[in-house]
Amino acid sequence: MFGIQELLLNVLVLIVFILFIPLIIVLKCNNDSHINLLKLFSFSMAIISCITFPLTLTNGFIFDLRLIALVMGFLYGGLKNGLLLIVVTVLYRLCFGGIGTIGTILTVCVTLISILPFIKKFNNFTKRKRMLTVTLLTLLNSSIFVIFGLTIFSAHFELLIIFYYLAITAISCPCIVYIYETFHESIHISQKIIKTEKMEMVSHLASSISHEVRNPLAVVKGFLQLMENADLEETKRKDFLQISINEINRADTIIRNYLTFAKPSPENIEILNIKDELCKTIDIITPLANMSSIIIDTAVKPFFIKGESQLLQQCLLNICKNCIEAMSNSGTLTIETASENNHLHLTISDTGTGMTKEQLARIGEPYFTTKGREGTGLGMMAAMQIISSLQGKIHISSTLDKGTTFSIIFPLINK
Numbered sequence: 001m002f003g004i005q006e007l008l009l010n011v012l013v014l015i016v017f018i019l020f021i022p023l024i025i026v027l028k029c030n031n032d033s034h035i036n037l038l039k040l041f042s043f044s045m046a047i048i049s050c051i052t053f054p055l056t057l058t059n060g061f062i063f064d065l066r067l068i069a070l071v072m073g074f075l076y077g078g079l080k081n082g083l084l085l086i087v088v089t090v091l092y093r094l095c096f097g098g099i100g101t102i103g104t105i106l107t108v109c110v111t112l113i114s115i116l117p118f119i120k121k122f123n124n125f126t127k128r129k130r131m132l133t134v135t136l137l138t139l140l141n142s143s144i145f146v147i148f149g150l151t152i153f154s155a156h157f158e159l160l161i162i163f164y165y166l167a168i169t170a171i172s173c174p175c176i177v178y179i180y181e182t183f184h185e186s187i188h189i190s191q192k193i194i195k196t197e198k199m200e201m202v203s204h205l206a207s208s209i210s211h212e213v214r215n216p217l218a219v220v221k222g223f224l225q226l227m228e229n230a231d232l233e234e235t236k237r238k239d240f241l242q243i244s245i246n247e248i249n250r251a252d253t254i255i256r257n258y259l260t261f262a263k264p265s266p267e268n269i270e271i272l273n274i275k276d277e278l279c280k281t282i283d284i285i286t287p288l289a290n291m292s293s294i295i296i297d298t299a300v301k302p303f304f305i306k307g308e309s310q311l312l313q314q315c316l317l318n319i320c321k322n323c324i325e326a327m328s329n330s331g332t333l334t335i336e337t338a339s340e341n342n343h344l345h346l347t348i349s350d351t352g353t354g355m356t357k358e359q360l361a362r363i364g365e366p367y368f369t370t371k372g373r374e375g376t377g378l379g380m381m382a383a384m385q386i387i388s389s390l391q392g393k394i395h396i397s398s399t400l401d402k403g404t405t406f407s408i409i410f411p412l413i414n415k
Contacts, residue, residue, distance in 0.1 A: 006055040007168045010065040013053065014176055017046035018069060023183050040081050043073040044088045051092055055165070059155035060098030063165045067111065067145070068173050071138045072180070074115045075122045075130075082119075086112065099153055106152075107145040114140060127181050135173045142169050213255065216247035268308050271413055274337055274344060275302040277309065281316040282335070285324060293330040300337050303344045304413040307390045315386040318379040319348055319406050326352030326404065342412050349405040355398040363396055 021042045029035050046069040054062035070089060074082030086108045093104045114137055125133060146162055149155040223240040226232065232240075278300050289296055323333050331351040338345045355363075364384045387394045391411055398404040 004164060004168075006053060007063070007065065007164060009053050010050045011168065011172045011176075013049040014046055014065060014068055014172070017042050017049065018072060018176060019179055019183065022180075023187075026184070026187055036077070036081070040073070040077060040084060043069050043077065043081070043085060047073075047085060047089050048092050051089075051096070055161065057100075057155075057157065057161070059100070059149070059153070059157070061100035061103060061149050061153075061155055061157070062096065062098075063161065065169060065172065067107075067138050067141050068134075068169065068176060070108070070111060071115065071134055071141070072177065074111075075118060075134060075137075076180075079116075079119055082112070082115065099155075100149070103145060103148045103153060106148055107141060110144050111137075111141045127185070130181065131174050131177045134177045135170070138173045139166065139170055142166060213251050216251040219247045220244045268310075269306055270309070271304050272307050272309055272312060273302050273304055274346065274410075275300050277312055277316065278335060278337070278346075280313060281320055284317060285320045285333075288321070289324050289333060292324060292327060294324055294327050295330075295332045297332055297334045298336070300335060303337055303339055305344055305390070305410040306413055307410075311386045312390065315383045316348075318383040322380060323348060323350035323352065323404065323406075326350050326354075328352075331403075339412060344410045344412050346408040346410070347405060348408070349403060351403040354400040354402050354404055356400055360396060360398050 022039050025035055025038045025042070029038065047066045050064040050066040050069065051062070054064035056062050066089060070082075070085050073085040077085075089108055090105055093101055118133055118137070122130065122133065143166065146157065146165070149157060223244045227237055227240050278298070282296060282298065286296065320333065320335075327333070327350055334347070334349045336347045338347075364381050384394055387408060387410075393409045395407045395409075396404065397407070
């Protein structure tokens, strides 16, 4: 039907440029100034597109739904954005000429006057009141545009055209505003949920760290108080001193693991020989393995990867230490390397107690440990974070009473 198609095309244009594009902008862009600029551009394109595909009349007047975009741009974007949209509207309308250009200029002036009282308090309105405000202002200014044409310029409009124009405006405007409000409300709620979850995570981690650090400090405090006793034997004094040092070292390890989790980004990237790094790790863990009668079986070849030696060492030590501690009465720690599809495959496995499916699913959580009071759960969490920061992947498989296997993959560097 004549008139309907053009106006419905305008509705489609408004949906694209006012709803979907601003939604994508908000989701993808983090800079507020860039978001405002891109939204202004999107609303400008909505106005330009509406004028480009109008319902054209022979009296020099063209009917379109640009006023929906103009009013929304004013109220949601502020006075500065609104004035820029008026400039875009007038300049682009001048390109089409005709007596309707003067009608457009008069209408946007009335639009500016009618909107000014609402700009400052619009954001404080409820969702329903914002919908009503935008719709009434749009209908008011659309009606004034028609009145200007009929009275000042003596244009002859068909009543059916006027009816289509005002009816589609009245129906589409509240629908567009409602969807716009719903989208932004959902985004706002999602952002609040994410922020709350992050704060909760930080709170839990802080609580966990303070609890774990407080334990060794309490031990140190107790032994230092005992050492104040002048009658204490020298051998006991030395034992107490050594225990205190060990507890301080444990507190330092807890803090270091936490800091690694918080900021594991490698700073001194270099090409590392995985064989050399594993040999350093084996040298460190060998005394611990010997204490538990554990055999270290290696099949390590020289492969090269990118990373930071200190971070990689911490990661390997945490995993190997976990494997050794899982074999309390003897066992075998196996460390193997291989290459496949230009990737290093590092396998570290033990013959220890293993884990259930439920335990395996929780590996890497900051509160979860299979070591009872001896563990914090931070070591494995830090190791997994380091592997991720080095562009690697880790897969853990375990069978109860048979052992656990850590399969780690890093991109290879050809040298």
